[in-house]
Every structure is written in C-alpha cells, then in structure tokens.
Amino acid sequence: MASSKKSHSKNQFEQVIDHLEGHYPNMPEFAQAVEEVGRDVFDFLKKKSDDSYWKAFRILTEPDRVIRFRVDWEDDDGAFQCNHGYRVQFNNALGPYKGGLRFSADTKIDTLMFLAFEQTFKNGLTGLPMGGAKGGADFDIKNRSESEIRRFCQAFMTQLSHHIGPDTDVPAGDIGVGTREIGYMFHQYKSINNKFRGVLTGKHPVFGGSCIREEATGYGAVYFTVHMLDEIDDSLKGKRCALSGAGNVALFTAKKLIEMDAKVISLSNSDGTCVFEEGITADELDSIIEAHENRVRMSELDNINCDFKKGEKPWGLKPDIAFACATQNELDIDDAKVLVEGECKMIIEAANMPCTKEAIEYFEDNDVVMGPSKAVNAGGVAVSGLEISQNRSRVSWESSEVDTKLKEIMKTIHDTCVDYGDGGKVIDYRRGANLAAFDKLSQALYFSGLI
Numbered sequence: 001m002a003s004s005k006k007s008h009s010k011n012q013f014e015q016v017i018d019h020l021e022g023h024y025p026n027m028p029e030f031a032q033a034v035e036e037v038g039r040d041v042f043d044f045l046k047k048k049s050d051d052s053y054w055k056a057f058r059i060l061t062e063p064d065r066v067i068r069f070r071v072d073w074e075d076d077d078g079a080f081q082c083n084h085g086y087r088v089q090f091n092n093a094l095g096p097y098k099g100g101l102r103f104s105a106d107t108k109i110d111t112l113m114f115l116a117f118e119q120t121f122k123n124g125l126t127g128l129p130m131g132g133a134k135g136g137a138d139f140d141i142k143n144r145s146e147s148e149i150r151r152f153c154q155a156f157m158t159q160l161s162h163h164i165g166p167d168t169d170v171p172a173g174d175i176g177v178g179t180r181e182i183g184y185m186f187h188q189y190k191s192i193n194n195k196f197r198g199v200l201t202g203k204h205p206v207f208g209g210s211c212i213r214e215e216a217t218g219y220g221a222v223y224f225t226v227h228m229l230d231e232i233d234d235s236l237k238g239k240r241c242a243l244s245g246a247g248n249v250a251l252f253t254a255k256k257l258i259e260m261d262a263k264v265i266s267l268s269n270s271d272g273t274c275v276f277e278e279g280i281t282a283d284e285l286d287s288i289i290e291a292h293e294n295r296v297r298m299s300e301l302d303n304i305n306c307d308f309k310k311g312e313k314p315w316g317l318k319p320d321i322a323f324a325c326a327t328q329n330e331l332d333i334d335d336a337k338v339l340v341e342g343e344c345k346m347i348i349e350a351a352n353m354p355c356t357k358e359a360i361e362y363f364e365d366n367d368v369v370m371g372p373s374k375a376v377n378a379g380g381v382a383v384s385g386l387e388i389s390q391n392r393s394r395v396s397w398e399s400s401e402v403d404t405k406l407k408e409i410m411k412t413i414h415d416t417c418v419d420y421g422d423g424g425k426v427i428d429y430r431r432g433a434n435l436a437a438f439d440k441l442s443q444a445l446y447f448s449g450l451i
C-alpha cells in the first residue's frame with residue numbers, strides 16, 4: 001500500500017495502481033491490463049466532479065475472490081502427479097462469474113488475474129448478464145496421452161466443483177481447453193453432483209452445448225472487423241490477412257475470412273509460421289481444423305501447400321490486416337514497427353491482450369486502427385451466454401439462429417465502441433470499449449449500493 005504522504009501528491013489513478021502493486025506484487029500482466037483501462041478511465045474522469053466513479057475503478061480492479069487448489073492425478077505409468085489449479089472470480093456485479101479455463105505449462109495467478117479483469121469488462125460489453133472470471137492450471141496438454149488428459153480434467157473438476165454452479169460461476173474453455181476437455185469436466189461434475197446442469201459452456205451440442213460456440217470467437221472477430229472496415233468505406237474482399245496462432249480462435253477466424261473472400265496468408269504456433277503466399281484454400285483449412293481436433297500439429301501435415309518458417313512470426317508478410325490470435329504480448333514493439341513499415345493499416349486483437357503497451361502506443365502514433373481484444377473476441381463468451389439461456393430453458397437453437405444473434409451482438413458492441421471512442425483522427429476502439437464497459441459496470445455498482 002502506498003504511504004499516505006506519497007499518495008497525497010499522486011492522482012487517483014496512480015493511487016489505485018500503487019495500491020494494486022502493494023497488494024499484488026510481481027504481476028506485470030495484471031498491472032498492464034489495469035493500466036490500459038485506467039489510462040482511458042483517468043482521461044474520462046478528469047472531467048467529472050463525482051468521486052464515486054473512482055470508487056468504482058477501485059472496486060473493479062480488485063478481484064472478489066482468488067481460489068487455488070492442488071490437483072493430484074496419476075500418469076500412464078501410475079506415477080503421482082501434482083499440478084496447481086486456480087479460479088479467479090473477479091466481479092459478479094452483472095451476473096454469475098463467467099470466463100474460460102486455461103491449461104498450459106506457464107499458467108500462473110498473474111495471467112489469470114489479468115484475464116479475469118479483462119473478462120469482467122468484456123462480458124459487460126456483450127449486454128448479457130455475466131460477471132467476469134478466469135481459471136486454469138499449469139498443466140501442459142502437449143506431452144500427455146488422451147487418457148492422461150482425461151484423468152487430469154476429472155481431478156481438476158473434482159476440486160473446482162466446490163466453487164462453481166449455474167448461478168455462481170460458469171467456466172468454459174480457453175488455451176488448451178476445447179470441447180473435448182469440457183466434455184470430460186462436465187461428466188465429472190455430473191458424476192459428483194448427480195445433476196445435469198449448465199455448469200460449463202462450450203459443451204458438445206449433443207449434450208447441451210450451443211451450436212457454433214466453437215466457431216464463435218473467430219467468427220465474431222471477423223464480424224467486428226467487417227464493421228470497422230465499413231466505417232471507413234472498405235471491405236474484406238481481397239485483403240491480405242496475416243494470422244498468428246493455429247488454435248480455436250485462429251482457425252475459425254481464418255474460416256470466416258475465407259468465406260468473406262479475404263486471403264489468409266499465415267497461421268503460426270510456438271514452433272514458427274506457416275506462410276501461404278497465395279492464401280489458404282478452404283480445403284487446406286478444413287484439414288488443419290481436423291488435425292487440430294485430433295491434436296495433430298500443422299507442421300506434421302503433408303497435404304497443405306505452405307512454406308514453414310521455423311521460429312518466425314507472421315508480421316513481416318506485409319499484410320493489409322494483422323489478426324493476432326495466439327496469446328498475450330505476442331506482438332511487441334519490433335513487430336509493430338515491421339507491420340507499420342509494411343503499411344498494415346488495421347490490427348485485430350483476437351487473442352486476449354496480444355499487443356504489448358509499447359506496440360499499442362506505436363500503432364496509435366501511426367494512426368493504425370486497432371480492434372481491442374475485449375471487444376473483438378467477445379463473440380465467444382457471448383455465445384457462451386446464449387448457451388446458458390438455452391440450457392436454462394432446455395432448448396437448442398439452430399446454428400443459423402445463434403449466428404444471427406452473434407452478428408447482432410457484435411454489431412452492437414462495435415457501435416457502442418464507436419459511440420464512446422469517436423472523435424480523433426481514427427476511431428479509438430480501445431478507449432470506446434474501456435469506457436463503455438466501465439460505464440455499465442459503474443452503474444451496476446451504483447444500483448447495488450456499492451458506490
């Protein structure tokens with residue numbers, strides 16, 4: 001906590017940051033996410049005399065609850081294994097906690113704190129009644145057999161099940177957690193509680209999952225991009241689109257881009273980049289999607305016509321639009337310079353917080369239009385929200401119905417960002433998203449008697 005003497009000379013934004021650094025030290029990703037929102041909120045609040053907004057910012061930057069637990073399980077050799085599991089229940093002002101689960105070797109509290117904070121704001125933009133949370137474990141699915149993954153998921157849910165429920169907290173997937181892992185965890189929850197409840201989203205449609213939840217984050221990102229382009233009288237047709245990542249978000253972003261006549265010139269993973277100079281064909285993409293479902297890596301396929309650049313990122317390919325679909329802070333200042341030099345005019349953050357602070361500043365200084373992650377990738381959690389509605393009323397909507405609702409939600413999010421972010425040389429979608437979500441959450445806190 002900052003000393004009162006020190007905080008006296010500091011503005012309210014700096015005091016909140018001091019407080020967070022004191023209580024949550026060594027969390028650079030969380031600090032980065034809070035500062036990004038805080039910067040916009042501070043500019044906005046400077047013009048307001050009402051102090052209660054500052055109380056809202058203070059409340060919205062502190063998690064309601066951080067849960068950690070041990071996950072014991074047995075590997076294929078019968079050896080004891082122990083991982084660390086977490087759930088950060090950040091804020092439930094708008095509805096039950098909602099947000100994904102991430103399984104990856106580098107999952108830690110800092111990452112989950114930033115993701116849960118972002119999720120709170122993102123969910124606020126969707127217009128659906130969902131609070132924000134994130135969770136996961138430091139479990140690396142890459143080097144594990146299918147039965148090890150299943151046993152791990154069961155052990156993880158045995159612990160997590162004490163803290164979730166349809167009215168409390170409804171997790172979903174994220175990096176390393178797809179439909180199959182959700183299925184293993186859903187079964188475990190059901191076995192423990194003897195209740196078939198909508199306690200997870202991203203389930204297979206055969207047992208209560210929503211149609212197109214798997215596709216929704218990527219599709220939603222493309223719908224948002226279409227509106228951004230429309231705003232400047234442009235379209236996706238013929239655009240060279242460079243994508244990073246080769247997981248759920250990247251693959252369904254690519255699928256929708258191809259459908260809309262854009263040219264997808266790359267996919268990437270932590271090994272390197274697959275370059276498709278003439279654009280990936282729909283058939284090639286289908287085989288990559290199928291391989292991904294079977295846990296086969298893109299580089300192992302021999303039926304795709306790509307030039308694999310080991311250890312390289314896709315940003316030097318001179319794209320018209322860059323879609324960052326892999327992970328946080330994957331796109332740094334050097335990448336930003338390469339993109340601007342290559343005359344890239346639009347950056348779409350489909351992953352969560354994929355651009356570093358310096359990269360964002362560089363894009364802003366060079367009038368590159370950016371679609372910020374909490375708006376761009378909100379389609380995934382929005383369809384999760386629709387899955388909750390379907391589960392509650394025990395109905396199943398057709399793909400086309402869900403897709404129509406997704407399109408409407410992405411259009412509303414886009415237009416809201418424009419309302420709050422217009423006025424500069426280019427539309428500041430980041431500021432728009434931050435302020436719109438902050439405004440909504442502040443109202444919820446006000447009417448809950450908290451500020």
Ligand SMILES: NC(=O)C1=CN([C@@H]2O[C@H](COP(=O)(O)OP(=O)(O)OC[C@H]3O[C@@H](n4cnc5c(N)ncnc54)[C@H](OP(=O)(O)O)[C@@H]3O)[C@@H](O)[C@H]2O)C=CC1
Nearest residue numbers: 175176217245246247248249269270326327351352377380
């Ligand atoms: N799934 C969803 O519905 C949503 C996801 N997101 C966000 O989107 C991003 C991607 O998630 P998702 O597609 O679901 O995850 P997946 O696990 O399906 O895929 C992640 C992909 O990113 C690649 N990757 C990870 N780290 C790096 C790196 N440092 N450099 C290059 N590639 C890397 C992985 O490669 P490798 O296999 O080599 O590790 C993999 O291809 C995350 O930020 C996630 O939080 C946001 C909203 C919803």
Ligand SMILES: O=C(O)CCC(=O)C(=O)O
Nearest residue numbers: 099100172174380381384
């Ligand atoms: O669908 C969900 O609940 C969460 C999706 C998610 O993790 C995200 O938006 O980052």
